[in-house]
Amino acid sequence: MIVGLTIKGRYHIISLLGQGGFGETYLAEDRDLPNHPRCVVKRLQPQSNEPFVLETAKRLFKRESEYLYNLGKHDRIPQLLADIEENQEFYLVQELIEGHDLSEEFNPPHQRGAQAVQFSEKEVIQLLYDILEILRSVHQQNIIHRDIKPSNLMRRDSDSRIVLIDFGAVKEIYSQSNYSTGQPQTVPIGTPGYVPSEQEKGHPKLCSDIYAVGMVGIQALTGIFPHELPKDSQTLEVIWRERVSVSPQLAGILDKMVRYQWQQRYQSADQALQAIKPLALSSVSPTVASPAPRLPSLNLSKIPKMLIGLVGLGFVTLTVIFVVQNFPHFLRIQPYPQPTVTPTQEPVL
Structure with missing residues (x-):
């Protein structure tokens, strides 16, 4: 367990995330960056000290580093942040998902x-x-x-x-x-x-x-x-x-x-x-769009009747307009003519 250790003077180990037969995974924070963003540190830790096993584990650990580096541009594969060898220990630092x-x-x-x-x-x-x-x-x-x-x-x-x-x-x-x-x-x-x-x-x-x-x-x-x-x-x-x-x-x-x-x-x-x-x-x-308004179908057999109706409607409209425009004239009250008074002569006495 390396909780509390700071690797390479930068990656501070916070807690253990998991472990397997050949390594341990830790939650860490990057103390070189503002706000100390969190990351994942994988530590190579084989359960056997046999030379052949150690060499094979190191080779495959390095291969994982190469895989992550080559695939790092994919936004749904964790990005490799660092590949570290320190005090004969091997670490991979990856993006935290x-x-x-x-x-x-x-x-x-x-x-x-x-x-x-x-x-x-x-x-x-x-x-x-x-x-x-x-x-x-x-x-x-x-x-x-x-x-x-x-x-x-x-x-x-x-x-x-x-x-x-x-x-x-x-x-x-x-x-x-x-x-x-x-x-x-x-x-x-x-x-x-x-x-x-x-x-x-x-x-x-x-x-x-x-x-x-x-x-x-x-x-x-x-x-x-x-x-x-x-x-x-x-x-x-x-x-x-x-x-x-x-x-x-x-x-x-x-x-x-x-x-x-x-x-x-x-x-x-x-x-x-x-x-x-x-x-x-x-x-x-699929996105359901609002249906377009439907236009009424045109029945050709009714065209003559439609024309007659339109002409009649037009005549009525013009009549109404004429009446409205002249309505004040129709309502104007003419003065009743006064009778002419002819003066009469007084009788001569």
Whole structure:
């Protein structure tokens, strides 16, 4: 534990986030920048001191650094901030993703022990699309993640988008039982249930990641952990369709993603993305525009009557205008003519 330590005089360790067989992850703050922004520090810490194991772990730790550096331009992959060797210790400093991993959505802490959450088909389609969109950039550089699972998929608080984390393939390189024999054996890198057969045999391919993404999708639909799903005894294919009602289109895509034979799967994230894209587009609710006002239809048979009516209306209108304009004249009162009085002569006496 290195809580309280300041690495390179800059990255101050605040608390432990997690640990595995080959390393520890800490929450830290960058004291060289204003407001001391937080970050993640990964420390290489193998459980074995055997020289071969240490050298292999260091090599893979450096490889993770290179992966993150090469993929750092993708906004949904944590950015590498520093690669540090100090006092014979190795550290990777990465961008902190504010959010939560999908394992909290699949099995919320307050519901653990109860039935797992099941996503709607629309939610699963969007989830697959988001993951494959990131993975396409990874595969374009011929990089295999090898450990795609809910806990390595973060839901970012700022925009609810998925972020792919943990490119550390050093977690489970060798089994503990082989350390003492001096004959270390390569073991599956990944998590049981999400690892396809060829990866279990030490021969991962790009489509091995597709298998893992497919199993995440099936888990989201069914609410069942992948390792708990039965397999066909003859074909070794995963049996899952009877557990949930799903459209044939999505079911077909998921089936192809998790084929036992790697040759029968989508061979890259781009291929799988092109397959899911039409479903993703159709699941987006279109913006409903206000309907344009409808014009009344014109009946040609009524044109003569309409013309007559218009002429009559015009005549009435002109008459009204004339009356209004001359109305004061009509109301003007003429003085009644007074009679002319002719004076009479007085009689002469």
